[in-house]
Amino acid sequence: MALLLDASDRPLRHRIADAIVGELREGRLRPGDPLPSTRVLATELKVSRGPVVAAYDELAAAGFIETRPGSGAAIAAGADRAARAGALSSVDPMEPFPTGPPRPARSQARFDLRPGRPDIGFLDQAAWRRAWRHAASQVPTTDISHGPQHVRLRQVLTDHIRRSRGIALEPDDLLITPGVSATLQALPAALGLVGRTVAVEDPGYVEAWTAFSDNGSRISALPVDEDGLDPSTLRRRDAAVYVTPSHQYPLGARMPVARRTALLEWARAADGLIIEDDYDGEFRYDVSPLPALRSLEGADDHVLYIGTASKILVPTLRVSWLAPPKHLREAVRVELERRSLIVNEMTGEAVAEFIANGSLAAHHARAARTYAARRARLVAALARHLPDHRLSGVDAGLHVVLLLPDDVDDHEVSMTLLRHGVSVNPLSAYCVEAVRRGLVIGYAGLSESHADAAVRALARGLT
Amino acid sequence: MALLLDASDRPLRHRIADAIVGELREGRLRPGDPLPSTRVLATELKVSRGPVVAAYDELAAAGFIETRPGSGAAIAAGADRAARAGALSSVDPMEPFPTGPPRPARSQARFDLRPGRPDIGFLDQAAWRRAWRHAASQVPTTDISHGPQHVRLRQVLTDHIRRSRGIALEPDDLLITPGVSATLQALPAALGLVGRTVAVEDPGYVEAWTAFSDNGSRISALPVDEDGLDPSTLRRRDAAVYVTPSHQYPLGARMPVARRTALLEWARAADGLIIEDDYDGEFRYDVSPLPALRSLEGADDHVLYIGTASKILVPTLRVSWLAPPKHLREAVRVELERRSLIVNEMTGEAVAEFIANGSLAAHHARAARTYAARRARLVAALARHLPDHRLSGVDAGLHVVLLLPDDVDDHEVSMTLLRHGVSVNPLSAYCVEAVRRGLVIGYAGLSESHADAAVRALARGLT
Missing domain, CATH: 3.90.1150.10 (Aspartate Aminotransferase, domain 1)
Structure with missing residues (x-):
């Protein structure tokens, strides 16, 4: 066998293995053909035996050759087709390398007035960098079965939510998730809502309906008026209702307190669950923000509260939080975990720092x-x-x-x-x-x- | 009406509104009761009229009071129940605040030898911090309809994958996703696999089966032997097959090239899709890594390649990548977007930097x-x-x-x-x-x- 090794500076064992695969590709070696012993090939190639042994090992591990006890190595069945299909027996180890310029951004309308796009142009870049630099020192966890615990973020959020939304929570009440939409998708399975009816606002948040219906819930559309959803339109068959009481999406109604208490009364009477999406409760202009529905007395057992950093901070950050009623918390946590819906600890720590140091x-x-x-x-x-x-x-x-x-x-x-x-x-x-x-x-x-x-x-x- | 304002340093308008809600809670005011004009109440309280007007606005916006043309303000229906349920008309603005110590970690077995837990203890902390500090300067995008483009990460990964896994890709072939499991969950809907059969390795990766079956695919379990999955056990009814050819999970087989080419031949003949999960192709000991299945000639049209930073870097980072065949790329991208499966740009940039500067x-x-x-x-x-x-x-x-x-x-x-x-x-x-x-x-x-x-x-x- 006259092997021609390539002239590159790659390790000898790879060049030997490649040369044998090349012979296969060209048809000069076929399945069943015996290979020379490593000693013979080393002599032929005028190299030491080590690289030849390594090359044979590599080829055997990749399935190109078989070593039969007592009779040396031979080309394996199918090795010719594999070689012709472009298979190699190894790849080179990683190296650093340069990268090119970024691609231009895609074209847009002159005035992009689609909703849901907070302006991050006046984000304090220095504060932002500070928060992420702080987060950079965070040691990642190896506890992948439970994901990052976000201890500090949950503590910080507890206080933030109490002050800004009027809800008294413990850090353990909170779960950190990568976005409202992904969270809603997990709820039907987590809360036994598969095959049951979830009432939604109409018009409303499309991602919420699809999250529920894609995941096995039936949707019941309730019309909204200038006060948002009317709790008297809820039916007993409704197992849950998804509402945006702070600022009905997209019509903007703020649900008055009378309807809030009526909603809570429905939940108590029908043993229904209220899913409160407080997606942008923080931005009000003429009046102070109304506390969240979850802050009402007795709401803890009936309202699953969801908040997000998307609107108050950066939409693509993917940091949201939810506070299910205590008796549902573990079921939600398990389902989120099952779906690997976790936020990495650097991101969580950056948000925690941004809130804690007053930047938010x-x-x-x-x-x-x-x-x-x-x-x-x-x-x-x-x-x-x-x-x-x-x-x-x-x-x-x-x-x-x-x-x-x-x-x-x-x-x-x-x-x-x-x-x-x-x-x-x-x-x-x-x-x-x-x-x-x-x-x-x-x-x-x-x-x-x-x-x-x-x-x-x-x-x-x-x- | 004799209102008693609290003695705090909160804004006067909040204290006035709270006092009125307090009267409601105590039953001294009831629905239908008229309120004094703002001028009269301001005189009574010995304050200027501005805060009283603001308090009435706040109460009206929250639904506690109604203002009727010609007849002044009055307590709204249901306001008493709302007040008794703990509703307030406003919450205080956000402030920074201190946080407490972290909670202790949960207890574990003395030797935690469960698989899938890379040791991040020897992560170069300085390099890690450098990468995240670099990422900290990344300006977040407002283009939430498409999510972060991860231009640099995709460029860097293209080279990384070519060098370490032997696959020739363009940056545009790659999609960045928050984890393999979430990615697999999106595939049945994205690829028209709902109601169709996906073959999986048995034993195999449980999260993959549940990802497929939870999302509407039927599962067909194919036994694995010491060479991994045997392509001859695939049937025509199988629309796709999920394989871990680099290192069969969990038995560890490396699929020989003959089977790889046979698998590709099945895909061509049956118009089937091969989903190649290359979850830890990088860690091999006695032999060099075999190039990915996707690197075989003609594989581009039949193999959806998935890689992840979980095993080579940090499991909780949530950064994975996939390269669908070109004709399926847009369908996968749209479904990932629909599910909001995005990675924030700081995380993407940190990984890009960590790879590009040689730290990886x-x-x-x-x-x-x-x-x-x-x-x-x-x-x-x-x-x-x-x-x-x-x-x-x-x-x-x-x-x-x-x-x-x-x-x-x-x-x-x-x-x-x-x-x-x-x-x-x-x-x-x-x-x-x-x-x-x-x-x-x-x-x-x-x-x-x-x-x-x-x-x-x-x-x-x-x-």
């Missing part, structure tokens, strides 16, 4: 001021250029809804607007059975100097 | 040396103290399997061992239909000085 409070104050100014400018521009259209949900959150008559195809309108450089969401996209038409207009990223131009473009597209 | 290669070299030494010590101790037991899967990975006779209840054995201070997994826990008994023993965290004591404890429990 400062960021929140700055964000609230900025959003309030943007909201005011947008609402003024809408009043100026579209005086005949009613608005919904201007008190809070990061978007308003421009209501349209029921016979208008708002999807069509949004497509027309896109051609005018304005990207907004049609209200009908948030509806299950309800017929509500309008445009959901996010203003978090709309600077005051652009508001007038954006609304003029919007008005042009609407008329 | 250094860590990997250190880890491989350490694990090889631990493996050698464990295998030697097993040979010494349990000479009659066969081992499986000693060539690679981070665990070995101690085989037991088929009539032994290995679950029972593992419970007995736990009482002897040794935590291992029974092999039967990895079986669907197969009857295989043994103990899956992870050695990643078993230092050389403890190996003998651990195996002696194990031997005591076994006899």
